[in-house]
Amino acid sequence: MEFFKIKRDIPFMRYGRLTTTISLVTFILAVLALGFKGLNLGIDFTGGILMEVRYAQAADLEAIRKTLEEQRIAESAVQNFGTSRDVLIRLPLREDTGAKQSDQIFSALKAQDGTAELKRVEFVGPQVGKEMYESGGLALMLVAAGIMAYLAMRFAWRFAVAAMIANMHDIVIILGMFAFFEWEFTLSVLAGVLAILGYSVNESVVVFDRVRENFRKMRKAAVTEVIDNAITATMSRTIITHSMTQLMVLAMFFFGGDALHNFALALTIGIVFGIYSSVLVACPVVLALGVSRADLLLPEKEGLVDNRP
């Protein structure tokens, strides 16, 4: 079985202007969403208390809210979580009690309905949340710098820059979508975003690798032809690999439970845009940066390249 029997190279680079425009528009939209709405940060980053309580029967949210009010807690969010029996309660940090607050609240809920079962409590102090936020940002930058350094060494600086632009494009779009739809941005989503940073570069690298090889093989071809051929030749692999990863991520999305839901969501967006950006963002950028055969054919550069037929 074979899906992609492409005889002639698809002239991807001819659509460069169009695809760049599309990316630019989505990118700007994402930035706007981030700017105006901001990320709906989970308590990992903001600090606060989160409680998940299960009841024997469908929970009476109004009664729970009332109990919370009696405990003099303003601004709490009470919502169903998954099923009508599971309730998620989110509380801002209150003045005096800190971590002890969750115990008081749970005893109050238990007094109201004896079947209440505490499934999960998370309390994060404001300082820890802030540190998490900062180290997350630092991680993002460190990953980007490390990848760029590797690519610049292994290929050429133009490829490193192009891959990074394509990558940031994916990251910003994921973040933008989380901001726009107000999905909760938790620590595990951050892990997903960082994983996509590695994953998406992976994509660009496979195409670049083929570009480098083609420069050696297709001595007379123009740069656009070289790139078009590289994309076409790796097309089938790109689609299949992404589908495989997506299959796994979908399994997590549907069967992994709530804890993995948003993580899988971030990965899904990352995978979809990863295909697009590695082909239709990274390559036009490399072209625009004026890549040429000379960039990759310094004879003493790499043993691996020279050994090829």
Add this chain to the structure above:
Amino acid sequence: MRNRFPLWKNLMVAAVLILGIIYALPNFFGEDPSVQLSAVRAAKVDDGLKVQVQGLLDAAGLKAKTVEMADKRMLIRFSDTDSQLKASDVLNEKLGEAYTVALNLAPSTPSWLRAFGAKPMYLGLDLRGGVHFLLQVDMDAAVKQAEDRYAEDARSLLRENKIRYRSVEKQNGVIQVRLPDSDTLSQAQVLLRRELRGLQIDVKDSENLLEGRLSEVERREIKRFAVAQNTTTLRNRVNELGVAEPVIQQQGEDRIVVQLPGVQDTARAKEILGATATLEFRLVDNEHPVPAEGEKAPLGSHLYRDRQNRPVLLERKIIVTGDQVVDAASGIDQQGGQPAVYVTLNSVGAKKMGDTTRENVGRAMAVVYIENKSETKEVNGQKVTTKKKVEEVINIATIRDRFSKRFQITGLDSTEEARNLALLLRAGALAAPVDIVEERTVGPSMGKENIDRGVKSNGYGFIAIAAFMILYYRVFGLFSILALGTNVLLLVAVLSLLQATLTLPGLAGIALTVGMAIDANVLINERIREELRAGSTPHAAIHAGYERAFATILDSNVTTFVAGVALFLLGAGPVRGFALVLCIGILTSMFSAVLVSRALVNFTYGRRRKLVKIAV
């Protein structure tokens, strides 16, 4: 050309596979419900105890699977939770005084596997249920306590050496010693410089003033000690709680992680961990009258209040602190029928207490209860945490006779309070107050659900990928899937070998690695197809396919690896687990995609000299 591996390569692949199976295997054996006995203080875990335990179990009609002994711990395995719970009750009742009895789930790895050092992965709290605390050590308080101690030392040094001084005061972290003239100034300077090396002493001649500040080295030492001491104290307290396999570790400079698997009563755990209560014994000042409202306490004394908020004037000098308590038990006072705490002091404390009480028969002595609390208030939209020290006189008694090593404290509100105080005293004092800055509790049912879901989603994903790969690449697809299976096996084996903690994000990491690992096989298979299309013979196509795909696989994996390493270095908790799995997964997937699948291909096709068709 034929595709064959040299013998050493085949042997290497086989060896890695066998090792992978051995070290991954313990994860499939499950766990035995068991009871863990650990010795408290002087008690011993030895053969005598083993006989005693077996006797107790026989008497109760319970049958243990095995009884194992390790340093200071005994593990008694059962075949069902019913007998586990019964046994725990029996043992707690009969041995509870000298041993901590905890319920445990011990991995039931067969002994021949354990002989290889093979152990299952340790499950994180999100997969087994329990409480996680992140505690912040209050360094400012630790430094302040040290400054107080130095001020007190300076005072007593001057007194002992008969150097007259006007005052010793502490202001903004500076210990100021005022002296009457330049003569005493130089004497004091020499003395304090020699005796208090942790202080950096500046002289202000014009005012006859010595200013002492903690040196940078001393400051660092105090902080280091505070964390170390607190970690030890917390470990002792957790042991008192009777938790199997707790984790108590320092994290960063001033934080301590405490994980208590299986603990449900978080309120109690918090009380024990977060409390920084300690005791001080001081003499009541009977020379001065109790100062009126707004008036300052006389020099050498300090004004306290008792439980009824009545003022009590106590001497500044502390006889004994909670640090010197080696044992404490709660009980009922024989005469008054009140809740009491029976205290035993160490030799230094006992000597001090003995001397003081002997010299002061007929005087009153007070027990001060000190608790550190922290309050977070909102000031101008900013959250400000303030520390509050609650000092209360809980008991005043007239000294009738010299105190010995053992004595009792009464005047507590309830038996519950007596029990808690005894526990705190027994477990040692915290060197500095701690605050809970993060708490995560996962119920046991939730943990089970998380495991089920994680494993299920991994399984379904794998099956979907396998179906597609075999349909699409036929024999080579099958090899790819076998390689992918090897990858999971090796990943689990390495994680078990490292004794990594498996968490939900870790399970997600396994899933994602599986999804990404197939990329290497797809690259290889696509290359082979390409070579075949270009007219290569099957053998040449296989060879070129693997050879050429390798450079791409290397490049693309290194970039992902870089991301993984950065994630591991910077991430906290769950992100770290995910990153670790990702990094190891990349390494194992390179091995399995390049070597294992190649070995399978070589095994199937390599023997045939003339190869006309391959199923790819």
